[in-house]
Amino acid sequence: MKIQILGTAAAEGVPGIFCDCKTCQFAREHKGREIRTRSQALIDGKLLIDFPPDTYMHCLTNDINLSKIQHCLVTHNHQDHLYMEDIRMKMPGFGLQGYPITFYGLEGTMRAINSYLHAQMIDPSEVAKVQPLALYEPTKIAGYKVTALKAWHDEKATPCIYAIEDSEGKAILYGNDTNYFYEEVFDYLEKNPIRFDLVLLDCTFGLLPEMTWIGHMNLNDNIKVAERLKKLGCADEKTLFCSHHFSHNAVGVTYAEFSKAAEEKGFLTSYDGMVIEV
Numbered sequence: 631m632k633i634q635i636l637g638t639a640a641a642e643g644v645p646g647i648f649c650d651c652k653t654c655q656f657a658r659e660h661k662g663r664e665i666r667t668r669s670q671a672l673i674d675g676k677l678l679i680d681f682p683p684d685t686y687m688h689c690l691t692n693d694i695n696l697s698k699i700q701h702c703l704v705t706h707n708h709q710d711h712l713y714m715e716d717i718r719m720k721m722p723g724f725g726l727q728g729y730p731i732t733f734y735g736l737e738g739t740m741r742a743i744n745s746y747l748h749a750q751m752i753d754p755s756e757v758a759k760v761q762p763l764a765l766y767e768p769t770k771i772a773g774y775k776v777t778a779l780k781a782w783h784d785e786k787a788t789p790c791i792y793a794i795e796d797s798e799g800k801a802i803l804y805g806n807d808t809n810y811f812y813e814e815v816f817d818y819l820e821k822n823p824i825r826f827d828l829v830l831l832d833c834t835f836g837l838l839p840e841m842t843w844i845g846h847m848n849l850n851d852n853i854k855v856a857e858r859l860k861k862l863g864c865a866d867e868k869t870l871f872c873s874h875h876f877s878h879n880a881v882g883v884t885y886a887e888f889s890k891a892a893e894e895k896g897f898l899t900s901y902d903g904m905v906i907e908v
């Protein structure tokens with residue numbers, strides 16, 4: 631399985647679009663891995679995860695032809711993960727027809743796509759198919775077994791995280807925009823064990839010692855999730871753990887500072903353009 635991590639930031643990017651805090655100044659000055667666009671990933675060049683406002687730029691910088699990609703999992707209905715204005719660009723006269731793309735996500739997220747297209751007087755069937763997924767019900771998508779697990783995040787945005795298994799027995803857990811996992815997620819994984827090769831975890835709060843609001847994690851929470859997954863047998867010493875989805879609002883979120891602290895705890899740190907093969 632080849633995972634291309636196209637973007638790694640929370641909603642406003644790093645540097646924040648209208649921000650000039652110390653972290654954003656550092657990012658503007660150092661560039662490279664310090665620049666973070668909105669979170670998105672691509673599995674084996676064919677299964678997209680999330681559709682942020684930076685999708686267009688991700689395609690240009692990573693040589694991705696979006697007209698060839700037919701499947702996109704959406705974690706939830708927040709603008710940094712689902713930028714509907716660009717789905718509109720698939721309509722006749724704007725995008726190539728005859729190459730359908732299907733968006734998958736929990737029902738509320740899928741309803742939001744259809745409502746948006748209807749409000750724009752666009753027939754959704756001309757633009758994109760949507761397929762609602764139910765929590766904890768594995769579904770075959772693009773040859774992968776995909777299971778949506780409940781995320782602890784803004785309920786109104788119908789959030790989930792994804793377990794994705796390929797036909798060769800490799801598995802990843804894509805887990806951004808969630809607090810420390812709900813017990814029901816661990817319960818499901820205990821009853822339906824998956825051994826993950828790679829686990830990506832929300833780290834919006836970086837090295838902040840305490841949470842300032844719920845719905846995201848810091849490095850300490852990432853470590854707690856990793857320990858719990860190991861205890862359940864869903865991860866072992868070969869599993870790669872990677873902190874992902876960063877915000878300039880926290881402390882210790884520059885790549886330079888965070889990656890050092892994360893490495894000491896056995897964690898990778900995601901950066902835009904990172905490629906991981908498992």
Ligand SMILES: [Zn+2]
Pocket residue numbers: 639640641669708710711807875
């Ligand atoms: Zn987000």
Ligand SMILES: [Zn+2]
Pocket residue numbers: 645646649650651652653654655878879
């Ligand atoms: Zn900032």
Ligand SMILES: [Zn+2]
Pocket residue numbers: 706708783784787807
């Ligand atoms: Zn969110």
